[in-house]
Amino acid sequence: MRWYTKLILPIILIFVWEVLAILIGNEFILPRIESVIEVLFRPLANIFGQGSLVENSAVSIFRVLLGFLIGLLAAIPLGIFMGRSDAVEEFVDPVIQVLRPIPPIAWLPLALAWFKIGLAGIIFIIFIGAFFPVLINTIDGVKRVSRTWIETACTFGAKEAQLLSKVVVPAAMPDIWTGLRVGFGIAWMSVVAAEMLPGTTSGLGFLILFGLNIGQLQVTIAGMIVIGLIGLGIDYLMKRVEMRYFSWKGLEK
């Protein structure tokens, strides 16, 4: 596929958007592209007293990183533990299976009840979003570590700590990384949703809802585009890391 064939559809969509916007002629339903671009091209400008695009992005990124970090610090060790021990897995698995299908957003009421409005509630939602994909992929990865690799290490006299650090974790790392990628994607969606909580006054989620409330949909759309680009950018970076460090997985056999 040539690079320019990838541009055809976006150009058509933008064109259709612009035509529709002109035909509708109501910026409270669909703003013109120019007004959205104006917002995007002034990322440092204060938007109606609510901070700039960059400031609000930074707030969201900070929140998501914090929640994500807590999530993976909990999920990876637990996943390794569950993957290594059938007894632990049997013990914990039923609870995981029940909690896993509950979408992070469904925890919003409890987040409000427990943490009131503020950082902690948002972090909690992100934590929930990141936790399960990382956990499930870590368990799978650890369970799939070849028995021969483990036995090889055992014949060299490896103790459990060495087994973990030199065989299990490196061998499971491609799967764990997949979990991190999926988990980050969900965490990023969760942060935007959580920032729409009443009482939140910053972040991209807040900003796009604020745009609606003051009748400035161009702010909403610009915010959505930034949300998409940041999500894409981070996934791209994580994919690069995957290709750089875990490509051995695909190249085997």
Place this chain on the structure above:
Amino acid sequence: MRLCVQHLTKEFTGTRGERIQALSDISLDIEPKEFICLLGPSGCGKTTLLRIIGGLEKATSGCIAINSHHVSGPDPMMAMIFQEYSLFPWRTIRDNIAFGLEIRNIPREEREKAVKTYLSLVGLTEFADSYPYELSGGMRQRVAVARALAINPGILLMDEPFGALDAQTRNMMQRELLDIWEKTKKTIIFVTHSVDEAVFLADRIVVLTPRPGTIRDIIPIDLPRPRDRTSEDFLRIRRFVLSLIDETMAKREDL
């Protein structure tokens, strides 16, 4: 390094709780620096015996001793080479070979020295920084041999290490292994189901019978090395060992 196996028995419990007698009353004395081949048809317990010696599996009864000290788990004097692919794909060849030394917390300079020595011994110096997927099957098994040798074990346990290789590579690897054995003078216990391989390599061939695995016979091979596979003596011994194996198989069919 003298290895002594006494009255070794192994029973597995099958998935339906039934008992599978894999080995029955195996006794075997292996001299230092001896090259022993364990030979027998598929399912006769060769791998099981080797894994018990290597400490990866517990015997149901009987015992194993090295120089009269009792073995009850992976022993630092032994290193194992598996039939299947056992290299760590996320490590370079260099780091694969250093693995056992790392586990033993050997300092870096020493590790590097050992890696250099054994890389050149198996003729892969120029692949030090490659990854396993860049190597052919034969080269990978050479790395596995180098990795095992790097910890300087007294005994090498090898489970059909060349089983997955094509005939030519296999013959070449056998010659190389004998070279290495002559240079390093390890005791080698080598599992195979190829009569040809066993007669080419071994000082003594231990022939096992299937189900339960017992020792049918121990055959010393006095042919001088390098052995000529087409020589009269070689063929005679080969025929003899083959007939032994056929006999054990026939007996089983009678049952």
